[in-house]
Structure formats: C-alpha cells, structure tokens
Amino acid sequence: MVLNPVISKLAGKLVVLASASPRRQEILRNAGLRFEVVPSWFKETLDKGLFKAPHEYAVETAKQKALEVARRMPFKHLKTPDIVIGADTIVAVNSLILEKPVDKQDAYKMLSSLSGKEHSVFTGVAIVLCHDKDNQEVDYQMIAFYEETKVKFADLSEDMLWEYINSGEPMDKAGGYGIQALGGMLVEYVHGDFLNVVGFPLNHFCKQLDIIYNHSSSFAVEKKGSAHPLPNGSLGISILDQHSLQKGSEAEKHRSPDSSSPKLTQHIQNSSTSSPAHKVKRTSYESGVGSQSVVSNSSKHNDGESSRLTQLNRQQQTEQRGTENQPKTQDLKRICELMDGFKASKALFTASKFCMFDLLHNKPGLDAAEVAEEIKASVKGTECLLEACVSLGLLKIKDKAHPKPLFENTDLATSFLRSDAPFSLHGYIQHCSETLWPLFSHLESAVQEGVSQHQRVKRQKELCQDPVCSSQELKLRFMSGMHSFAKITAAAVATAFDLSRFRTACDLGGCTGAMAHELVKAHPGMSVTVFDLPAVVEMKEHFLQRNTDNKVSFVAGDFLKDELPKADLYILARVLHDLTDEKLHILLSKIAQTASSGCGLLLSEIFLDEDRGGPSRGLLQALSLSEGKQRSAGEYKLLLERHGFITAHTRHTGHLLDAMLSVKA
Numbered sequence: 001m002v003l004n005p006v007i008s009k010l011a012g013k014l015v016v017l018a019s020a021s022p023r024r025q026e027i028l029r030n031a032g033l034r035f036e037v038v039p040s041w042f043k044e045t046l047d048k049g050l051f052k053a054p055h056e057y058a059v060e061t062a063k064q065k066a067l068e069v070a071r072r073m074p075f076k077h078l079k080t081p082d083i084v085i086g087a088d089t090i091v092a093v094n095s096l097i098l099e100k101p102v103d104k105q106d107a108y109k110m111l112s113s114l115s116g117k118e119h120s121v122f123t124g125v126a127i128v129l130c131h132d133k134d135n136q137e138v139d140y141q142m143i144a145f146y147e148e149t150k151v152k153f154a155d156l157s158e159d160m161l162w163e164y165i166n167s168g169e170p171m172d173k174a175g176g177y178g179i180q181a182l183g184g185m186l187v188e189y190v191h192g193d194f195l196n197v198v199g200f201p202l203n204h205f206c207k208q209l210d211i212i213y214n215h216s217s218s219f220a221v222e223k224k225g226s227a228h229p230l231p232n233g234s235l236g237i238s239i240l241d242q243h244s245l246q247k248g249s250e251a252e253k254h255r256s257p258d259s260s261s262p263k264l265t266q267h268i269q270n271s272s273t274s275s276p277a278h279k280v281k282r283t284s285y286e287s288g289v290g291s292q293s294v295v296s297n298s299s300k301h302n303d304g305e306s307s308r309l310t311q312l313n314r315q316q317q318t319e320q321r322g323t324e325n326q327p328k329t330q331d332l333k334r335i336c337e338l339m340d341g342f343k344a345s346k347a348l349f350t351a352s353k354f355c356m357f358d359l360l361h362n363k364p365g366l367d368a369a370e371v372a373e374e375i376k377a378s379v380k381g382t383e384c385l386l387e388a389c390v391s392l393g394l395l396k397i398k399d400k401a402h403p404k405p406l407f408e409n410t411d412l413a414t415s416f417l418r419s420d421a422p423f424s425l426h427g428y429i430q431h432c433s434e435t436l437w438p439l440f441s442h443l444e445s446a447v448q449e450g451v452s453q454h455q456r457v458k459r460q461k462e463l464c465q466d467p468v469c470s471s472q473e474l475k476l477r478f479m480s481g482m483h484s485f486a487k488i489t490a491a492a493v494a495t496a497f498d499l500s501r502f503r504t505a506c507d508l509g510g511c512t513g514a515m516a517h518e519l520v521k522a523h524p525g526m527s528v529t530v531f532d533l534p535a536v537v538e539m540k541e542h543f544l545q546r547n548t549d550n551k552v553s554f555v556a557g558d559f560l561k562d563e564l565p566k567a568d569l570y571i572l573a574r575v576l577h578d579l580t581d582e583k584l585h586i587l588l589s590k591i592a593q594t595a596s597s598g599c600g601l602l603l604s605e606i607f608l609d610e611d612r613g614g615p616s617r618g619l620l621q622a623l624s625l626s627e628g629k630q631r632s633a634g635e636y637k638l639l640l641e642r643h644g645f646i647t648a649h650t651r652h653t654g655h656l657l658d659a660m661l662s663v664k665a
C-alpha cells in the first residue's frame with residue numbers, strides 16, 4: 001500500500017538514491033518508494049566559509065552529490081535514471097557547521113558544544129530529473145530545498161558523554177549523535193520534522209513531489225538577479241531552490257495567494273533563459289563535478305555563435321544517429337573497442353615484456369629495425385608492434401620529417417611503463433600477462449564451472465612442456481606485480497583519512513611493505529609492522545625501499561593461524577576480496593580479538609556500487625573466479641559490523657582503490 005499517492009507517481013521510474021546513508025534508505029523504503037542506491041562520490045569538501053548560512057552549504061552539497069551520480073550513471077552504468085535524490089544533513093550551532101566526527105576526540109568536541117543548548121539540524125535535499133534525449137544528451141532539471149529542525153540537548157556530564165562516544169554510535173552521524181537510537185537519550189525536545197534529523201525530511205519531500213508531478217504549472221519561472229557561482233568554481237546547475245516549509249519560516253511567508261502550494265523561487269545560474277533544462281553531453285564523463293561539461297542553453301552565445309553551434313550539433317547528431325539503415329557511429333565504436341580490447345592489452349604486455357619502453361627511454365629516436373635488433377625480434381613484427389603502440393598513445397614519432405619513423409615514449413609510457421619509473425606498473429603488467437591472461441583465456445570454463453582456472457592453466461603448461469618457472473621465480477613475479485600496484489595506490493589510501501591518532505599499525509598481508517612505507521611517510525608519528533607469510537617476508541630484500549627511521553618492520557606469520565601483532569590500526573589492503581567467507585571470518589575474528597576498543601581497521605578494496613552496476617574494474621576482476629568475492633562499501637560495512645567494527649568513513653578515492661576506516665566499538 002502506498003499511503004501517499006505522490007509516491008505512486010514514481011512507480012515504473014528509475015529512481016536513484018545518491019546516498020550511502022542506511023537511515024535515508026530506510027526512511028524512503030518505509031514510505032513505499034522503490035529505488036536503487038548509488039552512493040555519491042562527491043567529496044563533502046565545499047568551503048563552508050563561502051556560504052552565508054549553514055543551510056546553503058547543506059543544499060549545495062546535496063545538489064553536488066545528486067548531480068555527480070546523475071552524470072556518472074549514463075557512462076558507468078550505461079543507463080540514465082529518471083530521478084536522482086541527494087541529501088546532506090548538518091548540525092548548526094553558534095553558526096558553526098558540524099558534520100560527521102573524524103574521531104572520538106572530534107565527537108567529544110561536537111557533543112560538548114551541543115550540551116545544554118538548542119541547535120538546528122538542516123537537511124538539504126536535491127532532486128535531479130533526468131531526460132534522456134535522442135541525440136546522446138541528457139537534460140537535467142534540479143529542484144533543491146532544505147528543512148530545519150530545532151533540537152535541544154540536556155546538560156551532558158563527562159561520564160555520559162564518553163559512555164555515549166564509546167558506544168561507537170556518533171561516528172557516522174552529523175553532529176556526532178543519532179537521535180533515533182542511544183542519542184535520543186540526550187535530547188530534551190525536538191521542534192520540527194523528526195525524520196529530518198535522522199537524515200531525510202520525508203514530508204517536505206512528498207510535498208515537493210506533489211508540486212513536480214501534480215502542479216507542474218507551478219514551475220513558472222521567477223528569475224533571480226544575481227547568479228552565485230559554486231564555491232568550487234563549477235557552473236551552477238541549480239534550477240529551483242525551495243526553502244523550508246516549516247511554519248513561520250521564510251518560505252511560509254512566500255505562499256502564493258492563488259495556490260495551496262508554496263511559491264517556488266527559481267535560481268538560474270549562469271543562464272538567462274527561461275528553460276530550466278541544462279544539457280550535459282554524454283560523450284565524456286569526468287568524475288570531478290567541478291569539471292562538468294555543462295552546455296547551458298544558448299543564452300551565453302551571440303547569434304553567430306549559436307547558429308554555428310546549432311550547425312555543429314546537427315552534424316554531430318547525424319554522425320551519432322546514423323541513418324535508418326546504419327548503426328550509430330558511436331555505438332559501433334564502443335562495441336569495436338570492447339572486441340579489440342584484448343588486442344590492445346596484449347600489445348601492451350608484449351612491448352612491456354620486451355622492455356621496449358626502457359629501451360626507448362634510454363635511446364629515444366630508434367627506428368623499427370634498430371628496435372628489432374635490440375629486442376632480438378623480427379623487423380616486420382617489431383614495426384607492427386611499434387605502430388600499434390603509437391596508435392594506443394604509448395609511443396610517438398620523434399621527428400615527423402625524417403624519412404623513416406623514429407620512435408620515442410609518450411609521457412604516459414615514461415611515467416608508468418618504464419621499469420624503473422617511480423610509479424612503474426611494469427611488474428603489475430607482467431603479472432597481468434603471465435598470470436591473469438592465461439586465466440582469462442579459460443573464461444568460458446570458469447563461468448561454466450564457477451571456479452578459478454589455475455589448475456587448468458597449470459595442466460596445460462605441463463602438457464605443452466612450457467618452460468616451468470621455479471617457485472622462487474613465480475613468487476618474485478607475483479610479489480613484483482603486487483609491489484608495483486601497491487606503489488601506485490598506496491599514497492591515495494594512506495592519505496584518505498587522518499590517521500595521526502594511531503601510533504602503531506599492522507599491515508596484514510602487506511607483502512613488500514609498499515603500503516607501510518607510504519603510511520609512515522604520510523603519518524610521521526606512526527610505525528608499521530608488515531605481517532605476511534614467511535616465504536614472502538624472506539624475499540622482501542628484492543624490493544628494498546628507503547626505510548624512514550626504521551619505522552617499518554616485518555614479521556613472518558600466517559594471519560589465519562598465527563597470533564597477530566598488537567597494533568592501534570590494522571590494515572587490510574586487497575586482502576578480503578580474495579578470501580572465502582570462512583577464511584574471511586577467521587581473519588576478522590582474529591583481528592577483533594587482538595584489537596582493543598578504539599582500534600582502527602583500514603580497509604582498501606575496489607568498492608562496487610551498491611546496485612553492483614559498476615565499476616567494471618571490480619566486476620571484471622571478479623571473473624577470475626578466485627575463492628572470494630567483490631563487495632560494495634555497504635556490504636563491507638555490514639561484514640565489519642558483525643565483528644564489532646563500526647565504520648566511521650568511506651572514501652571513494654577516485655583512484656584505483658577505495659578506502660574505509662572502521663573503529664572497534
């Protein structure tokens with residue numbers, strides 16, 4: 001049953017909640033709304049100083065959260081939602097904005113500033129309506145509003161404060177409390193919408209839907225004189241900002257005399273047209289909201305420019321649509337890219353195996369015959385490989401006027417493909433080529449059988465009498481792959497959170513110590529123990545790194561069997577996705593037993609979208625059918641909660657790995 005008829009208006013539409021907040025999901029689910037959850041990757045880092053009032057900050061953050069998902073989905077999920085809902089809850093006291101505490105001390109500061117006082121809880125909500133157009137463009141229409149609820153806290157004693165903080169509840173909640181649970185005990189009164197405090201003003205939201213779907217004529221435009229650019233410098237795409245409907249609020253005074261619906265105030269930023277639609281081309285996706293390719297309606301162009309644009313658009317549209325009998329060029333390109341993907345990978349693997357990028361770094365400007373001689377290969381084959389690498393942007397022609405093409409590295413190759421580059425992926429590429437490639441060549445069997453094809457690959461090698469690597473060589477190759485991947489990703493993970501309060505850390509399965517070295521670099525007060533199998537630890541010397549003041553040490557052991565070293569922070573980087581459920585629970589139980597209350601757990605993995613629609617890197621990795629599985633941030637969060645770790649923060653780093661910081665309750 002749907003109590004509110006306006007919710008039923010959304011039936012059959014692809015509604016997306018751009019939020020990882022379990023409270024928002026529960027509130028909307030309880031209201032009978034059917035939706036997909038795609039948490040936003042927008043980082044809540046807008047400069048608060050640039051907003052005149054706290055609610056403006058919450059509304060802007062909500063807009064950016066929703067917009068990021070609306071823009072990402074057509075590219076990453078290959079589908080355009082009908083509606084994206086984003087929200088942001090903040091607590092405001094003495095004109096200070098409080099978000100989620102970063103640690104216990106921060107929670108203490110927040111809660112003591114609320115003790116004995118009244119404060120406001122603002123939730124900004126943004127609704128983005130997406131309209132897919134024939135010509136590969138999406139029109140976005142944004143409706144944004146906020147709701148304010150006043151909450152008064154009782155005087156809180158120190159004991160009470162710390163007991164509450166130690167319950168772990170404050171960590172993922174604005175202002176450091178959850179009114180719906182233990183935090184309810186701290187509250188003397190609430191004036192306004194209770195659900196607004198919990199994270200979503202359901203009543204206001206339904207009123208807003210009613211306006212959108214039942215009173216669409218209310219979309220009459222009231223232009224606002226001054227457009228305010230967003231603090232991050234991006235073009236504003238906000239169309240409607242509606243203020244609180246709470247009694248006595250400013251918006252209440254603006255009720256239009258002829259309608260029971262509140263009057264809407266429209267802010268059209270950087271555009272002077274009356275159309276609320278903004279178009280975003282689907283040809284590229286950049287994850288930074290600040291760099292969005294917003295093509296606002298023609299207002300900013302003079303007549304000459306706009307007719308040129310129209311011409312260009314038409315040309316592009318014909319190209320994209322094709323004629324009745326021909327497929328769209330872009331669609332065809334996409335399919336070809338997928339079909340040819342393996343050829344590009346293999347070209348990269350081969351060039352890397354022949355150390356062609358090292359060669360051309362040391363001797364830039366060789367021709368095909370010279371390269372062939374150096375790598376001891378045929379001239380014809382080398383020429384094809386070099387030209388393919390040029391087409392892939394890995395090499396370039398040095399001197400175009402020269403009669404024979406002379407080859408040199410592009411910046412991409414110099415940065416990532418040389419074996420001695422600081423961020424070299426050479427080792428990982430070899431791992432892909434030697435280990436993953438053979439596995440994926442048996443993908444059909446892997447899918448049929450549901451298990452990894454390691455054994456089949458091994459048997460095949462034996463049958464073909466391929467030269468067998470010694471176990472030492474295999475181990476080194478594996479470690480070198482892991483080392484080069486870790487070196488690329490470690491800095492983003494090590495700096496994803498403020499870890500300064502942890503003095504000692506233990507990197508479980510930390511292999512060559514690449515992550516450990518980044519951690520001690522980023523957090524000078526920390527020392528890190530790398531815990532890995534004896535066979536791994538004994539080979540660590542092959543990967544010597546500058547040991548910052550001997551702050552990185554190694555301990556050999558099996559994390560499933562042996563006692564774990566004591567530490568304030570445990571690190572699990574790319575470990576859990578490879579373990580069976582059974583092993584995973586053994587490991588997490590061992591960590592939970594060893595860790596004392598307040599200890600941290602830093603998890604780093606690829607986090608799948610909550611609806612498992614992406615990212616492809618994670619889902620393709622799952623095809624190797626290892627014993628484990630790929631999970632979303634929400635799934636990891638639940639898993640850790642079962643072992644007494646409460647997630648404080650989740651970071652979609654935008655890098656190769658995401659990160660989550662949990663705290664032992």
Ligand SMILES: Cc1cn([C@H]2C[C@H](O)[C@@H](COP(=O)(O)OP(=O)(O)OP(=O)(O)O)O2)c(=O)[nH]c1=O
Nearest residue numbers: 019020021088089173174177178179197198199
């Ligand atoms: C004040 C208060 C906040 N909260 C929660 C609601 C929100 O989930 C959270 C505020 O953080 P938000 O940044 O608004 O939301 P989020 O990080 O949980 O999720 P996302 O950014 O993906 O949308 O605090 C409560 O659960 N109870 C409370 O009493």
